[in-house]
Structures are given as C-alpha cells and as structure tokens.
Amino acid sequence: MCSAGDTIEPPQEHYDGDGNPIDVNVDGMGHIHRCGNSRRIWEVVQRSEEDPIDKWDWKISDTVRSVFGSR
Secondary structure, eight states, X not given: OOSOOOBOOOOEEEEOTTSOEEEEEOOOTXXXXXXXXXXXXXXXXXXXXXXXXXXXXXXXXXXXHHXXXXX
C-alpha cells in the first residue's frame, strides 16, 4: 500500500426477506480519501488477525486513527 488513506467507508448491510443479515460489504464509492502513511493501517489489520475487531457505530468522519488510535 502506498500513500494510503485511512478513511473508513460505511458498511452496506444486506438482509433477506425476513430481516436476517446475509451480507455486509464496503465499496468505497463517493468518499474522500487523503493520502498518508500506511504503517498504522497495516498494524491494525495485522492485529485484527489475532484479535478480531468488533462492530462499532460508524460515523462519517471515522478513520483508522480516530477509531483505533494513533498507536
């Protein structure tokens, strides 16, 4: 990853006819990203392999650093 932006796009949740969740995806369309250092993004991704990230109440201003801290 080179000059990665750490903006977290909103999840798009999909449900079946009974209201059961069937899929969640992120497409990143329509969101502004700013270039930055990718080190913190990789740290969070690697840590999540051993310690999965719980769902949180996503906000439009969320970034990797605002949600997971700068260190």
